[in-house]
Amino acid sequence: MALDVRIFETVSPSRFISFTIPNPNSPSxxxxxxxxxxxxxxxxxxxxxxxxxxxxxxxxxWIFSTESGHLQLLLNLPxxxxxxxxxxxxxxxxxxxxxxxxxSRVELERTVGPYVGEMVIxxxxxxxxxxxxxxxxxxxxxxxxxxxxxxxxxxxSRRGEEFEPQLTELVHPxxxxxxxxxxxxxxxxxxxxxxxxxxxxxxxxxxxxKVQLGFEVTGxxxxxxxxxxxxxxxxxxxxxxxxxxxxxxDFLKRLDDDGSKFDVLMVDLDxxxxxxxxxxxxxxxxxxxxxxxxxxVLVPCGxxxxxxxxxxxxxxxxxxxxxxxxxxxxxxIDVGNGENFVLVATVSIRDGNSGFSMDNxxxxxxxxxxxxxxx
Numbered sequence: 001m002a003l004d005v006r007i008f009e010t011v012s013p014s015r016f017i018s019f020t021i022p023n024p025n026s027p028s029x030x031x032x033x034x035x036x037x038x039x040x041x042x043x044x045x046x047x048x049x050x051x052x053x054x055x056x057x058x059x060x061x062w063i064f065s066t067e068s069g070h071l072q073l074l075l076n077l078p079x080x081x082x083x084x085x086x087x088x089x090x091x092x093x094x095x096x097x098x099x100x101x102x103x104s105r106v107e108l109e110r111t112v113g114p115y116v117g118e119m120v121i122x123x124x125x126x127x128x129x130x131x132x133x134x135x136x137x138x139x140x141x142x143x144x145x146x147x148x149x150x151x152x153x154x155x156x157s158r159r160g161e162e163f164e165p166q167l168t169e170l171v172h173p174x175x176x177x178x179x180x181x182x183x184x185x186x187x188x189x190x191x192x193x194x195x196x197x198x199x200x201x202x203x204x205x206x207x208x209x210k211v212q213l214g215f216e217v218t219g220x221x222x223x224x225x226x227x228x229x230x231x232x233x234x235x236x237x238x239x240x241x242x243x244x245x246x247x248x249x250d251f252l253k254r255l256d257d258d259g260s261k262f263d264v265l266m267v268d269l270d271x272x273x274x275x276x277x278x279x280x281x282x283x284x285x286x287x288x289x290x291x292x293x294x295x296x297v298l299v300p301c302g303x304x305x306x307x308x309x310x311x312x313x314x315x316x317x318x319x320x321x322x323x324x325x326x327x328x329x330x331x332x333i334d335v336g337n338g339e340n341f342v343l344v345a346t347v348s349i350r351d352g353n354s355g356f357s358m359d360n361x362x363x364x365x366x367x368x369x370x371x372x373x374x375x
Contacts, residue, residue, distance in 0.1 A: 014037060014039040015037040018032065020033070034070055036067070036070045036074055050094045066142070102124050103124075105122050105123065108137075111229065115222050115223040115226075116226060117142055117143050118143075119140065123163070124136050136151055136154060137165060138151050148172075151204075152166060152167075152202060153165070153169050165233075165235035167212075168211055169362070170205070170208055172204065173335050175204065175205055176368055177371075178342055179213075179361070180369045180371075181344040183354050183358050183369050184346060184372065186351065186353075186354075187351060187354060192215075193214070193264070193356060194216045195215045195262060195263065195264045196255075196297065197268070198220045198252070198266070198267045198269065199268040200220070200221035201221075201230065203219070203230035203240075205266065205268065207236055217242070218243075219241045219242070220247075220251045221244075221245060222245070223245075227245065248269065249285065255297045261297060263298070263355075265302070265303075266305045267304070269285060270282070280308060281307070286319055288325070300348050301355055302347050303344055309341075310341070328349045331345075332373050332375045
């Protein structure tokens with residue numbers, strides 16, 4: 001049955017249509033076309049329209065081959081000139097270009113977790129600059145195809161026959177700022193520091209805290225399949241961290257009851273709702289009773305460190321107000337990627353001295369120490 005082009009004269013929020021057309025350059029092959037109407041209602045009488053061509057050899061990437069991937073692209077499009085669907089073929093339609101730093105990729109495994117859904121683990125070669133390339137291992141969740149959940153550098157193993165994760169270096173953009181936040185731990189700490197990490201992912205942060213900084217690390221991850229992936233592909237070992245499977249909020253409240261205390265609580269959780277795009281943390285985590293439980297598991301000189309990808313400026317301001325009502329002081333680090341912020345909340349007013357030495361850390365981490373701002 002032929003496609004009725006009149007269906008494109010109107011916009012229906014979240015409507016997804018996929019069809020094929022003959023390739024004019026190769027009649028024996030078909031081209032797949034996907035059309036997605038934005039889920040966001042617009043008062044503009046002239047909806048914006050644009051087209052995007054899939055980069056060569058990237059056709060099977062989730063972001064290009066699935067409806068949820070197309071949604072992520074659509075929600076992150078730059079502003080483009082208004083065009084009416086009725087005049088689509090009479091006006092010049094802007095063609096958008098998708099660019100990233102991936103040169104090549106090899107898929108290692110696809111699997112499904114009971115909470116996060118389908119995941120893909122892949123090794124990629126990325127272009128750092130015109131002369132430098134680097135190998136990385138990545139974990140991506142299908143519910144957010146544009147989101148790289150975990151990203152670690154790969155180096156040749158001691159035998160030189162294969163690659164293994166580099167556990168002493170952080171490459172994910174917001175992890176270095178999170179580590180820089182440790183400089184805000186108060187000066188009362190006189191023993192081996194203890195860290196609680198809610199949200200494990202590939203486990204890069206947990207491994208770094210143990211291997212590079214000597215922390216005693218406890219992790220909480222809701223999805224057991226994510227933990228399996230972290231152990232098999234990302235180098236997370238039991239000697240690096242004691243990891244529990246469960247809900248982070250419930251775990252916090254149980255710790256409050258048994259009196260366990262930590263010097264730092266690090267939270268790295270993203271929202272599971274793809275309609276609103278990538279955001280962090282989930283709204284339910286920053287309820288006042290949860291933050292009170294978080295404060296209760298910290299020592300008097302302790303800090304809460306949380307990765308934030310705000311839904312909106314208003315949401316971010318409200319989020320900071322909630323933190324200020326529960327904690328003594330609030331600090332911010334702008335990651336500098338136009339997306340992430342790291343918020344650091346202290347249990348008590350700082351005396352200006354740090355209980356944790358930042359000596360011998362990488363310059364990229366020390367740069368963020370200098371970027372910490374009290375807000």
